[in-house]
Amino acid sequence: MGEFFSDIVVNVILTTPLIGAYTMFALGITFIYRASKVLNLAHGAMAMFPAYIAYQLTGSIGVVLAFVGALLFGGALGLAVERTVVRRLRQASPTAQTVGTAGVLGMLIAVAVRFWGTSPRRAPSIFPDGKFSVGNSLVTYTDLGLFFSALGLAVLFLAIFKYTDLGLAMRCAADNRRAAWLMGIDPDRTTAAAWIFAGMLAAFGGVLLAASTILHPYVLALQVLPAFVAALIGGLESETGAVGGSFIVGLTIGIVPLFGGIGEEVGAPQVALGLLAFVVMSVRGRRFSVAEASASTAL
């Protein structure tokens, strides 16, 4: 029993970098959903592509500047997706917009494969190159950095929403676009801000997750899938919900396989995630479909 308990502790610690990454991704997915009422299927690619940018730039300008460059690129990428795909499809149905983002996902992966190929690469980290052992596994400083910077960013963004003029404007525009116009708030600008923030968070998570795991066009892009479940647990419109959801998803992936006795097997995290997604959809699905219906009539 003692061994089982320590297995759990070890797995929780090993899950922290994933929780951090999911938090950053789920927050971005939530920002975008609130602002544009679109589930951004391109989010994985918006995390993966800046990770390659950071990888590419590190050789010439050093890891820190490369990281900053990747963040800026991520913000610009978010804005570009909003301007070129989502905004143009605003008059179309939410489904059309969602399909548009799926198109972006495919395109970004194709471009990444074209430039960097499909062999996995080791990505540079902005955190010092150290590690310590937990049980018989290793936790790197990058893993911890990922977790704690995600928490810091989550707090930062929650504060921005609650206390700044920009945050107020973003919440107003998400709540009632037409009323925001009449108050003098430009919802197009708050929507752009939401996509820029989401793009930077995706880039942040993508660069660090690549350093913590591997840099690969498909693998990294698919790492965002659990964050969709996390955002869904949070109801898609709540930032605190997205953070909570990320912890639930991360811990489920880390712990549930142990109970099933499949902890060591390949695919165990995916099974756990699948079960969780199933449970969430049965519980939340109804509320979700109601929210979607009202969102589509409101615009």
Added chain:
Amino acid sequence: MTPRARKKPERTPLLEVSAIDVFYGPIQALRGVSLALGEGERVALLGANGAGKTTTLRTISGLVKAAEGEVRLGGESISRLTPAQVVEQGVAQLPEGRELFMGLSVEENLRAGFWTRRHSDLSFKQQRDRVMDLFPILRERSGQQAGTLSGGEQQMLGVARALMSNPRVLIVDELSMGLAPQIVAQLFEILREVNELGTTVLIVEQFVHMALANTDRAYVLAKGEVVLEGSSADLLADPALIASYLGEADQPVEASANGKTRKPARARARKA
């Protein structure tokens, strides 16, 4: 709501809508509509459903662009401005259906109303306190979500939010919508106070008698055109005239001044 000297209507009106044509696709919604509001006036804009009242207001606010004609504030054209810029110039609107930020608190709705003034010399707290003096109930509810307020409180919040921008002109679309007559009377009383503090008021209203009783002048729209204008007192004294223009639509239940309700006799429609 800084008190301003109340003036008689001058030669240059404060807000002037000058011969505007508005189209929705191929359909012409307004034909050469002209209105003029002198500083400090209270003006009603009346008309049956679909007559073009809300379109007129939306054009003033910059939400809809006129194909011909222009809207002027203090003699300067505001036709090409965005809705945000129109608010900045001093024209605030309480839209039909309130359009509050239902998921935000009362205080946050007021902050949103203050948006165009946030970098001005006006302090949010002072302005909020001034506005709250008109609506003591909102002060008690300031932390509450707007969506949880009663209908009357929501409409008060709508007026309060519009006043937060310290407008020169306050435009109110359907103050009475869905509200009990006593509440409507109370809201009109507040609008009178607001007007006395110097704000020019333009009211669109289904309750014709109540609108006329609470304004100085009125315009009547029918099928996208101004068909009648005059002093509210004169129009009120000649119900047959009003009925001939408004009779085609179903009249809502009218509220008389003492708060009782009565059904108006459905007026016969005559050709304008």
